[in-house]
Amino acid sequence: MxxxxxxxxxxxxxxxxxxxxxxxxxxxxxxxxxxxxxxxxxxxxxxxxxxxxxxxxxxxxxxxxxxxxxxxxxxxxxxxxxDPLYRDVSKLSARDRELAKDFLQMLAQRNEARRSGDDG
CATH class of the missing domain: 1.10.260.40 (lambda repressor-like DNA-binding domains)
Structure with missing residues (x-):
């Protein structure tokens, strides 16, 4: 036991x-x-x-x-x-998690630029 x-x-x-x-x-x-x-x-x-x-x-x-x-x-x-977005994160390597984090940050910046009227 x-x-x-x-x-x-x-x-x-x-x-x-x-x-x-x-x-x-x-x-x-x-x-x-x-x-x-x-x-x-x-x-x-x-x-x-x-x-x-x-x-x-x-x-x-x-x-x-x-x-x-x-x-x-x-x-x-x-x-x-x-958030379901995070369900498979534990299956990623540390390097892939960093890439995903960078990509999400880029998307957030792009959306922020769109909201402020800049097509970036």
Whole structure:
């Protein structure tokens, strides 16, 4: 019989998975979240637990929700939005996710230009 992971183990796994998804080192995540790299190492090792504020900073830096990091949502992309557009994002490589993000940003800019009367 397999043992259910503890909330701390889920957090450790999810934090590492979200960081790996972005192809960041612990230092890069620490820079993005505004904390020392040793904090990330402690969180991933399970030797420390984040405060609520730190949890939010980590989620914001990684562009996932706190629910994903805490194991309350299984897909980091769906955790950000219930929109069906995001259903298959988890199947994409990190590079393809970046391409999709860039494409969506370009479409948003094009639509904004149309609304402001510029045919761009």
């Amino acid at each position: 397999s043992k259910e992971p503890t909330p701390s183990e889920i957090f450790q796994t999810r934090l590492r998975a979200a960081r790996d998804l972005r192809e960041w080192s612990q230092s890069e995540l620490a820079d993005q979240a505004g904390m020392p790299p040793s904090s990330i190492a402690h969180f991933e090792a399970g030797s420390r637990k984040p405060s609520f504020d730190t949890l939010r900073r980590l989620a914001n830096a990684l562009e996932v929700t706190t629910d994903y990091l805490l194991g309350r949502a299984d897909d980091p992309a769906l955790a950000q939005s219930g």
